[in-house]
Amino acid sequence: MRIVVNLDVMMAKRKISSGELAKKIDLTPANLSVLKMGRAKAVRFSTLCALCEALDCQPGDILEFRKDEEDE
Amino acid sequence: MIKKSWSVVITMVLCGLLVAALFVMIAVMPQLADWYYFTVRHGASGDGKPLLVAFYLCVPGAFFAVYHLMRLMHNIYKNDVFILRNVTHLRCLAWSCGYVAVVTLVVGVVLGYLPLLIISFAALFFCLCIRVIRHVMGAAVEIKTENELTI
Incomplete structure (x- = not known):
């Protein structure tokens, strides 16, 4: 079981570069x-909040x- | 109050002095053992041979410990405190203490010589303390890594 970060997909959808988002x-x-x-061990709620706001999406x-x- | 870096430098200098003392001890130990047996224990010259064997068996452990202690202090001086390499250095320090404890215990039991048994107990106690510190350091490294990877 693992959590996958699909940030690159959302960034491509919103056409935003890494530098700009950062x-x-x-x-x-x-x-x-x-x-x-996907090397992060944890994500702060504040970071997630900022990401959702910047990318106009849901967690x-x-x-x-x-x-x-x-596991299956 | 002594500055942190000065404290580390003092410890490193003491380590250097310990190495020098070890070399001196290696050179004069046969005479010292003979003198001890002849004058203090009133035995015949040459009785100190088992003690000498114990000492020379402990020397590699001592050098190994000092080397890892110096590496550890060097890393601390560079502000690399909570890193995996330091956990390894502490593990090696604990192993060298354990080695000295075993050697002195065996020779102490064979000779029935109480001071060696006390040294063995002291080394074992140090080994235990260092192992505890190693575990604490390992946990700290893990927490630091996790904290660094929390975005």
């Missing part, structure tokens, strides 16, 4: 990259719960 939500490009690559559009094949 600036908008006041996050460093390095941290945004960590989030985009579910960015985060997705996926069951591993072994």
Whole structure:
């Protein structure tokens, strides 16, 4: 079981670059990259809130719960 | 109050002095053991051989411990405190203390020499303390990593 971050998909849909988004939500490009690559261990509600506001979407559009094949 | 960096430098200097003391001890230990047995314990010269064996068996453990202690202090001096390498250095320190404890225990039991058994107990106690610190450091490294990866 894992949480998949679909931030790149939403960014492509909204046609927004990483640098632009990082600036908008006041996050460093390095941290945004960590989030985009799925290497983040946790996401703060404040960050999620800012992302949803900047991308005009719901948390579910960015985060997705996926069951591993072994669990099924 | 002593500055943090000065405290680390003092510890590193003490480590250097310990290495120097170890080299001196390696050189003079045979004479020292003979003198101790001859004058203090009133035994024949040469009785100190098992003690010498215990000492020389402990020397590699001591050098190993000092090396890892110096590496640890060097990392702390560079402000790299909560890193996995330091956990490894602490683990090596604990192992070297354990090694000295075992060597002194075996020789102490064989010789029936109480001071060696006390040294063994002290080394075992140090080993235990360092293991506890290692576990704390490991947990701290984990928390730090998690905190760094919280966006």
